[in-house]
Amino acid sequence: MKSALDTVTAWLARGVIAFLYVPIVVVVVLSFNDSDITYKWAGFTTRWYGELARDTELLDALRVSAEVALLSATLATGCGLLAAMGMARLRPRWRAVFSGGLFLPLVIPEIVLGVALLSVFGSLHAGLGLTTLVLGHLVVTLPYAALIILGAHGALDPALEEAATDLGCNTWQAFRRVTLPLLRQALLAAWLLCFTISFGNIVMSTFTNGVGTTTLPLRVYSLLKVGLTPEINALGTLLVLFTFLIILGVGLRQMRRVLLGGDRTPQ
Amino acid sequence: MTSAPAPASVPASAAAPAPAVRLTGIGKAFGPAYAVKDVTLDIRQNEFFSILGPSGCGKTTLMRMITGFETPSEGTVELGGVHATGVPPHKRDLNMLFQSYALFPHLSVYDNVAFELKVRKHPRSAIPGAVRDALALVRLDGYGDRAVAGLSGGQKQRVAIARALIGRPSLLLLDEPLGALDQKLRAEMQLELKKLQREVGVTFVTVTHDQEEALTMSDRIAVMDGGRVLQVDTPEAIYERPATRFVADFIGTSTFLTGRLGTDGLAVAGLGTVPVPGHALPDGAQAHLAVRPENVTVARTADTLPPGGVALPATLQQTVYLGNATRYHLTLADGSELLAEAGGAGRAELPVGEQVWAGWDPERSRVLAE
Numbered sequence: 049m050k051s052a053l054d055t056v057t058a059w060l061a062r063g064v065i066a067f068l069y070v071p072i073v074v075v076v077v078l079s080f081n082d083s084d085i086t087y088k089w090a091g092f093t094t095r096w097y098g099e100l101a102r103d104t105e106l107l108d109a110l111r112v113s114a115e116v117a118l119l120s121a122t123l124a125t126g127c128g129l130l131a132a133m134g135m136a137r138l139r140p141r142w143r144a145v146f147s148g149g150l151f152l153p154l155v156i157p158e159i160v161l162g163v164a165l166l167s168v169f170g171s172l173h174a175g176l177g178l179t180t181l182v183l184g185h186l187v188v189t190l191p192y193a194a195l196i197i198l199g200a201h202g203a204l205d206p207a208l209e210e211a212a213t214d215l216g217c218n219t220w221q222a223f224r225r226v227t228l229p230l231l232r233q234a235l236l237a238a239w240l241l242c243f244t245i246s247f248g249n250i251v252m253s254t255f256t257n258g259v260g261t262t263t264l265p266l267r268v269y270s271l272l273k274v275g276l277t278p279e280i281n282a283l284g285t286l287l288v289l290f291t292f293l294i295i296l297g298v299g300l301r302q303m304r305r306v307l308l309g310g311d312r313t314p315q
Numbered sequence: 316m317t318s319a320p321a322p323a324s325v326p327a328s329a330a331a332p333a334p335a336v337r338l339t340g341i342g343k344a345f346g347p348a349y350a351v352k353d354v355t356l357d358i359r360q361n362e363f364f365s366i367l368g369p370s371g372c373g374k375t376t377l378m379r380m381i382t383g384f385e386t387p388s389e390g391t392v393e394l395g396g397v398h399a400t401g402v403p404p405h406k407r408d409l410n411m412l413f414q415s416y417a418l419f420p421h422l423s424v425y426d427n428v429a430f431e432l433k434v435r436k437h438p439r440s441a442i443p444g445a446v447r448d449a450l451a452l453v454r455l456d457g458y459g460d461r462a463v464a465g466l467s468g469g470q471k472q473r474v475a476i477a478r479a480l481i482g483r484p485s486l487l488l489l490d491e492p493l494g495a496l497d498q499k500l501r502a503e504m505q506l507e508l509k510k511l512q513r514e515v516g517v518t519f520v521t522v523t524h525d526q527e528e529a530l531t532m533s534d535r536i537a538v539m540d541g542g543r544v545l546q547v548d549t550p551e552a553i554y555e556r557p558a559t560r561f562v563a564d565f566i567g568t569s570t571f572l573t574g575r576l577g578t579d580g581l582a583v584a585g586l587g588t589v590p591v592p593g594h595a596l597p598d599g600a601q602a603h604l605a606v607r608p609e610n611v612t613v614a615r616t617a618d619t620l621p622p623g624g625v626a627l628p629a630t631l632q633q634t635v636y637l638g639n640a641t642r643y644h645l646t647l648a649d650g651s652e653l654l655a656e657a658g659g660a661g662r663a664e665l666p667v668g669e670q671v672w673a674g675w676d677p678e679r680s681r682v683l684a685e
Contacts, residue, residue: 210384211417213404215431215478225434229421 072288079281096282103279109267110283113247115178116263120185121193121242125235127186128193132201133227147198154191161187162255169256176258184256185249189242196241200234201227236298333396335360335486335518336381341390342542343376350376352542354390360485363512363519365529368539369565374522377539378488381520382411395485409486410479414494416471418463424450424474425459431482449477452511469500480515489521493528505531526566530554538562560683563605570653571683572604581682585649590625594682601685610679611655613643613663613671620674629653629673631665645673 079097083090100106131150135143153161165187169180204227212222250265257263262270268280336358343351351373358364366374379385380392383404392399399407410431418427426433428446437445450456453473458466466474472492479487492508493501509532512519523529529536530550537547538561546558557563560571574583576597580590581604589604596602617626629645640658643665647653653673657663665671 205415205417207413207415207417208419210404211411211413211419212430212434213384214382214409214411216405216434216482218403218405221434225430226419226421230419 075281075284076288078278079285081278081281084278096277096279097286099277100279100282100286106264106267106279106283109262109264112178112181112261113264116181116185116253116261117243117246119182120189120246121239123182123186124189124193124242125197125239127190128197128238129201129231129235131194132197133223135198136201136206147194150194150198151191153187154195158188158251162252165252166255176256176261178258178261180256180258181253181261181263184252185246188249188252189245192245193238193242196238197231197234200231204230240294240298332360333393334358335362335395336520337393337396338377338381339391339393341377341380341387341392343373343380343385344388349373349388349542351380351387354542354544356537356544356547358518358520359535360395361516361518363509363532363534364521365533365536366520366522366539367526367529367536367566368524370524372539373542374524374539375490378411378490378520378522381486382409382488383407408484409488410482410484412472412475412479412487412489412492414490414492416475416495418471418474418478420463422463423459424455424461424463424466427463427474428459428477428481430478435482445481446477449481452480452515453477468495468497469504472496472504476511480517483515484517486518486520489519491523491525492521493523493525501528508532530566538565540565557605557681557683560603560605563603563681563683568608568654569605570608570651572606572647572651572653574602574604576600576602576682583649583651586627586647586651589627590677591682592678592680596682596684603683603685605681605683606653606675607679608642608654608656609640609658611643611653611673611675612661613645613655613657613665613673615663615665615671617672617674620672621676624674624676625680626672626674627653629671631667631669631671634665634667645671647673 078087080092080094081089082093082095135146138146162184165184169176174180208226208230209222212226213219217225248265249263250269253263253266257266271277271280334357336356338354338356341351341354342349354377366377368374376385380387381394383399383402387400394407394409419430422430425446428449429442432442432445446459447456450458453476455470455473455477458470458474463471463474472495489508493504496504505528508519521529521532530553533550535547535549536553538545538553540561546553546562548556553562553566557566557569563569563571572581572583572586572589574581574586574589576582576591576599577588578598580588581602582588591604612620613631614620617628620626627647629647631643632646633644635642635644637656640656641662643655643657645653645655655673
């Protein structure tokens, strides 16, 4: 028997899903819209993709964003992994102190972090550029990476590493043969999340970017003032497609793992 | 298995084989508290040895010092006559069976078992055959391609055993090996582990809190309490001739009469003098007399007790039916409790709440120091 409540929650769920995905569908549709006014349909075209390919300023911003996201996500994931491994070796009391410190940036408004970081860079006479941008994004993304990796590392049976040692591994071999493969999923998840956060970041970028390192969100934001053109939609569509491909790739690997029951690591 | 490249000292005696493990005055302190204190112990080659004690007695810490996961605060460890204190675990010629099995979830059964050979760079061509033999040893032929996650608890343990034995260590340490198995499987595995140990000729050292496990499997048992080893002996000796009150109480069941030793026995206040077996304690010493329930006979009258033994009047408080035996809870004249147990033909219908007689052969009781 379906109660009235079931019906209501079912429709609510549909509404939420629609709310999440309608904007994406709209972006894709409008990227093929043959009109300068974004929200009015005037026939199919691919000319925005052509204009996007010629818009060097936008493409430069895309390249900067991709570089920054790549570097900061990799750094954040690496630091998160080292933090997790280091904290597993700490006494519980120090572990609590350390993890508190690691997660604190999560509850500090980003604008405060941005202002503070700008002051730090200023006092160090560090010129703003790619380095400051990456470091700024690292401050934002590291807590997320640490959160994911610490959780996964904490869930590992500590006997696994001991078993590897017992079976002849030195510390490095135990890490490479046992700990790292078991954390691979978490590392991938952390990296993707950090990449996304960094790629879409606007607040921290505002404070830490320099001349020639305008990120994509900053560029798009500044375009708002002069008027958005539908080539933004084309860019958005390409990014959605890119994301979709990544998810598909990761998902397929997951599926293979489930179907084959654990993957053989090549020796 | 590669031999430890540690500085090898010459074994103490060339004639007798060096003990598999020799612990000398070993201790481990965590902060100000000692988990293990002053343990000196030899474990012989090809022996099934158990370290038995209640939880928190230091048995796990002691084992971890043998494996090298813990470094002793004092004392020395020798493995096969070679000094091993401070040698890291991966350079010791031993393996461990973890309580949680610690199978690598990202590897198949085959890769779990092959792990040590691959790490230690055995010739690639020798590995498949060795894995097949190891799996056959634990009766898991054909399980190589399975994922670890799909195995039952008993199968996981077998894989763990195969993985631990494939490198033919001289010593296998087993941490509560049967703790995670259900009752029936446990009884089966007790016999199987024992059989396996004889087959492979490897020294087994198990750590357990389960006395039945220790008694059925072991050649010798070390009983531990409070970080110290109280007695090292064969299962029979541990049970029949416990060295301390703790051992008598922890292994099996004992009831104790406490009093002062005299020439004709143990003088217990309110009970008179109870005959005792031969002992090494001086006259006048405070002592306990330990009596096992299965050695105590209960009868309606004193003259129906076996002749020549102790005979004490007692009040029957309760009878408990245990299936294979019946247990009688008795109170003696001094108010102390005494347990008796009878099985098979020895069982008697006795009136609860009334006076009965309890007796035993003094030779089947044991005098223990205060």
